[in-house]
Amino acid sequence: MAEIILKNVTKEYENGFQAVKNINLEIKDNEFVILVGPSGCGKSTTLRMIAGLEDISDGDLYLDGKRINDVSPQDRDIAMVFQNYALYPHMTVYQNIAYSLKIKKVPKDEIDKRVKDVAASLGLENLLDRRPGQLSGGQKQRVAMGRAIIRHPKAFLMDEPLSNLDAKLRGQMRVEIADLYRRLNTTFIYVTHDQTEAMTLGTKIVVMKDGEIMQIDNPTNLFNYPNNKFVAGFIGTPTMNFFEGEIEEKGDGLILKTRDGFIPLTAEKAAKVREGGWVGKKVTAGIRPEHVELSDQDSAxxxxxxxxxxxxxSNAIIYTQCQDDRIIMNTDQTQYQEHGKEIFLKVKEAKLHLFDPETERTITN
Amino acid sequence: MNTRYSDNRALPVRILSILGKVLILGTASIFTAFPFIWMMVSALKTKADILNTEIFFPTVPQWSNITSIIFDSPIPRYIFNSAWVSAVIVALQIVSGAMLAYALVFLKFRTNKMLFAIVMATYMLPVAATYIPSYIILADWKMLDSFRGLIISSTVSIFGIFLLRQGFMQIPKGLVEAARMDGASHWRALWEVVCPMTKASFITFGLMNFISTYNNYMWPSLITKSSEYFLVSQGLRAFFIRDGAYGTEWALVMAASAVVVIPLLVLFAFTQKWFINGIGGETGIKG
Known part of the structure; x- marks a missing residue:
């Protein structure tokens, strides 16, 4: 159980490259925090700085109120599960799991009891005498988790732990990790590039890009109220549709004029657009594929x-090639459309997102 | 062996190819092994048999040559000196070499590459060039003509550092990081994670340096002059020229040489598997 705070943390390599730029992050006790972003966004570096495996170039890292920038990894009492499991190949599963306790000089009887408890909870009882080379990917993953949980550490760090597993096993292990989190009741920090993992596991998600934090929020808010175009595009599968349009007055309200038609703005959105002075200007609009519908020509x-x-x-994805854009629609399986057929699409106005085309910041969600 | 299945050449060509290989390797083996075999058979000959070029094998094996070397000569004493001095030196070289190799491979620090370059540069230096400065240092420390001097002057092996570094580089860094996260110090990570995974490199390093220290002649003969500190090569030479009998007791000289080699042969027999692995660069790590 631990509270971890990163204050203005920067990681700069010797060649001047900044992998992490001045980030601030507060991780409360018992939170399941996900660091998510495309490769090279600095999420793993951030995790490794928390672990103590990378030096912090600038800023402060606090664990339970104590600054730990200069505390070596072995003294941080934080456990980590690595992407490639990093099991000791010359030790048996039992020895792998027991290693941290052996270092702490825990009495043998207690080690034995704890290893057996952990093995039982992870379904590893029959594998304790095997070496990692004789295990499948999923079993290795479990051993790696066993090695982490046996210590009762202050926090768990997981660096893309499921990325080496096949899709089916990944789904299964995801559920097991969620279950583990509920049982252990401690702080988890989990790095992934897979937004499905992020959305299903996290209580708090940190979306990163180019070493900067784009948004910190819970999964629902990230999905419904993205801070900017990057977050809107990164979270959700299939990804959000983006297209250009112009805000125009129509009657009492506002519309977003698209190439083939228009989308009326709800009163709430219109108020925000007016407030930002966007009337008559070009904006980037975004709509999720599940909020696109088939329509007739007039309202398209x-x-x-x-x-x-x-x-x-149960569902189907329709990719429609429009003049400038490609619009993706997520619909149910009965809506079969033949290849090459001309169709008309409309969107649910309330679900429309508008972004500043220059800064990509959200105008309204 | 695979050639049996993959070789599509005509039969005569294949036979010629095999014959060629056998011939080359056989000749090389004979040239390498012959002096050794000659020494071994000569150890059991009489002095007259040795000087008679017409007989290769002893007419009557003279086992007394061997027993007199073992029981009535200072050779066992020299073997003992060589063995324990070499063992201590190799142990120190392994500890110092492993620590430096670990730092070079697993620790991040600014001068890492430069340090390795400097270490390797000293390897390029002819050993003889270091004799005089080393001698002066040992003289200043009053360690000439002592086992301490022999040991202290050989505590670091550049070859060993290089060999271990190459071995360590095969280990995924994540394993050392995992050990650190598990609470292991660098020292523990080195001996409990890295070392067992590079056993072959350690054994190769230990064996090669043990043999070279065991057989070392030049340096020990420069810094030791009392016979109680002699290592085998020096001891053999002293035995060779004993009582001004230079070259007269050939049978005993051969027997002494044979006895001296036996500990190394035994050692090699036990570590052969690892030795070949280590030289071949395979560290025995399997996913």
């Missing part, structure tokens, strides 16, 4: 040809 915002119809089971 887009007109285009079906390029791909992807049946995913």
């Amino acid at each position: 915002a887009f007109r285009g040809e079906v390029s791909v119809f992807e049946l995913l089971g």
Whole structure:
């Protein structure tokens, strides 16, 4: 159980490259925090700085109120699960799990009891005598977790722990990690580039890009109220549709004029647009694929040809090639559309997001 | 062996190719092994047999040559000196070499690459060039003509540092990081995680340096003059020219040489598997 605070933390390498730029992050006790972002965004570096495996170039790192910038990893009482598991190949599963306790000089009987408890909770009882080379990916993953949880550390760090597993196993392990979090009741910091993992596991998600934090929020808010175009595009599958449009007056209200039609703005959105002085200006609009619908020609915002119809089971994805944009629609499986057919699309106005085309910051969600 | 399945050449060509290999390797083996075999058979000959070039094997094996070397000569004493001095030196070289190699591979510090370059540069230096400064240092420390001097002057092996570094580089850094996260100090990570995974490099290093220290002649003969501190090579030479009998007791000289080699052969027999692995660069790490 631990509270971790990063204050103006920067990581700069010898060649001058800044992997992490002046980030501030407060991780409360018992939170499950996810650091998510595309590769090279600095999420793993941030995690490694918390672990003590990377030096902090500038700023402060606090663990339970104590500055730990210069505390070596072995003294931080933080456990970590690595992407490639990093199991000791010359030790058995038992020895791998017991290693940290052996270092702490815990009595043998207690080590034995704790290893067996952990093994039982992770379904590893029959594998204790095996070496890592004889285990499958999922089993290695469990051993790596066992090695971390046996210590009762202040916090768990996980660096893309599921990325080496196949899709099915990944789903299964995701559930197990969520379950583990509930049982252990401690702080988790989890790095992933997979936004599904982020959305399903985290209580707090930190979206990063180019070494900077783009937004810190809970999964629902991130999805519904992104701070900027990057977050809007990164969170959600399939990704949000973006297109250009111009704000115009129409009657009492405002509309977003698109190439093939228009989208009326709700009163609430219109107020924000007016407030920001966007009337008559170009904006970037975003709409999630599940908020796009088939329509008739009169109320359509887009007109285009079906390029791909992807049946995913209960739902289907339709990719429509419009003149300038490609609009993705997430619909149910009954809406089959033939390749090349001309269709008209409209959007749910209340779900429209508008962004400043220059700064990419959100105008209204 | 795979050639049996993959070789599509005509049969005569294949036979010629195999014959060629056998011939080359056989000749090389004979040239390498012959002096050794000659020494071994000569150790069991009489002096007259040795000087008779027409007989290769002893007419009657003279086992007394061997027993007299073991029981009535100072050779066992020299073997003992060589063995324990070499063991201590190798142990120190392993500790110092492993620590430096670990730092070079797993620690991040500014002068890392430069340090390695400097270490390797000293390897390029002819050993003889270091004799005089080393001698002066030992003289200043009053360590000439002593086991201490022999040991202290050989505590670091550049070859060993290089060999271990290459071995350590095969280990994923994540393993050392995992050990650090598990609460291990660098010292523990080195001996409990890195060392067991690079056993072959350690054994190769230990064995090669043990043999070279055991057989070392030039440096020990420069700094020791009392026979109680002699290592085997020096001892053999002293035995060779004993009582002004230079070259007269060939059978005993051969027997002494044979006895001196036996500990190394035994050592090699036990560590051969690892030795070949270490030289071949395979560290025995499997995912």
